[in-house]
Amino acid sequence: MARRDHQDSRGRAGTRISLMCAVLGALLVSGCSSALSLPEKPQPTDAIREDIESIFGTLYGEDAVRAVLVQQHGELVYEQYQESTADDTWDVRGVTRAVTSTLIGIAIDRGLISGVDATLGQLLPAYAAVLTAETAAIQLKAVLTHTANFAPMSEERDIRGTPADLYAQPDWVAAILADRASRGPGDGRFLFSDPGTHILAAIVAEATGMSPFRFADEVLFEPLDIDTAPLWEERFAAGRDPQELLREYQEADVAWPADPQGVNLGYTHLRLRPSDLLSIGQLMLDEGAWDDEQVVSATWAVQATSPVVATVGYGTIAYGYQWWVDPQRGVFYAQGEGGTAVVIDPVRDAVAVIASEVTIDDERGNHGYASATAVGLAVLLLADLSDDSE
Incomplete structure (x- = not known):
């Protein structure tokens, strides 16, 4: 419906x-x-x-x-x-962001996150040491809508971005937050940022006590009959050739690589079947309902897919969550x-x-x-x- x-x-x-x-x-x-x-x-x-x-x-x-x-x-x-x-799975690249957003919505529905007005200081207490007063006050809504002035990725078509090379960082989330503090608050306008989306995945991990992939398997993929066995979420780590890990990843079925702390990459590299993507699209079309079960609230499904902010450089296209x-x-x-x-x-x-x-x-x-x-x-x-x- x-x-x-x-x-x-x-x-x-x-x-x-x-x-x-x-x-x-x-x-x-x-x-x-x-x-x-x-x-x-x-x-x-x-x-x-x-x-x-x-x-x-x-x-x-x-x-x-x-x-x-x-x-x-x-x-x-x-x-x-x-x-x-x-039955073949493919790297869905940036479609991953929509899955990460849905996990945020489900965590809010379950009371694990208080809402989109929650701040990074409240959501990421483990990173208090790298949060300034200004970055601690950033609201979840700003991260969801790319208006929090996190840096965009570089033009390279891999994970390297800002910070200069996330592969080399022992803690990607800490590096992204420190980089954001050095950039300042910006002007509040839309600035597309994959590092910012990875912060959303870290918020999911902190709120749920499990990796985003395992949370997704439990609350999103299983209700949609998306088969994820066996879960493949190998971590990028210092001293390990990232290209070697990515080659292994390309041989996996449903897969989602993670940063050194086990936070799956919130913005990319989720591997799914085309029919799985169709199910996710149908879920959002039906305002979060699937087989008479409300997988994610209708409130979230509608808000996430409605115009929330204007974009810069994308014509009349707007952005939701x-x-x-x-x-x-x-x-x-x-x-x-x-x-x-x-x-x-x-x-x-x-x-x-x-x-x-x-x-x-x-x-x-x-x-x-x-x-x-x-x-x-x-x-x-x-x-x-x-x-x-x-």
Whole structure:
């Protein structure tokens, strides 16, 4: 059942023609070819088939996209796998942020966190030594919305960022907090920060007394029937080659690497199946409910996926609690660098998932461009579905 009371605030999705122009424009720039095989079942609509054939090669070419799934009214209407199967897991990259946000919401629901007005001083007492009076007063809401002036990551496509190299830090959370103290409060505007999102994962660990992965397994993945066995959450540690750990990670099934203290990377490298992403999208579409169970409160699900702050440099797109919100196109979404996206359309009561295989050291093109293109493709496919508001 789709959310009904909050659809008007999201606006209506853009027309299919304008979406096609936008995505085909990207295709012409990329010069990619499109070649794929379609499954016999389930049969897609003719419009979805057309669009897939037209733009499938945009994301680094057809050798990168691994799965395309579209679901409406809780029923799968389109499913395609390219050189993969439904059981294969992929690094969902930045979609991880939406999972971390949901864990914060569940912790609040359970009284483990008092609310989004709680401060870092209250939430991370173990780090009192590196918190200044100013950073101790930062509210959870500011971290969730990237308005707390944590540093953005570097342009490198790995975990190195600010501090200069997190791999070399004995305590990533302490290093991130110390770096934030040195930066000062900033101006309160949106500044996208993966280190800031990792602080959210540390808050989950502190509040629950377990790693975010184990908490997620208990309160989120198990209710959604997401199989995580065996849990793979190896830690980055001083003296251990991070690339060696990442190579092991790429051979794991469901996995989520952790920092030296056992805090899973709140912003990246969660490995899931495309169908798992579809379930997470459906959960948020249905305002936190799953099989008559309220996995996360409707209050949180709606707040997290509604416009909370304006963004800088992203046009009309707004931001919620680690979810992007596009009122103009009537969707909210999570995106992962390299071509993965979970896009939810409340008006059409639908979810689309694009999953791509882009390894840690992949050198093809611009990963941010690919993630935006994945979102555009998903929105285009959703626009091919019937509009329930009509």
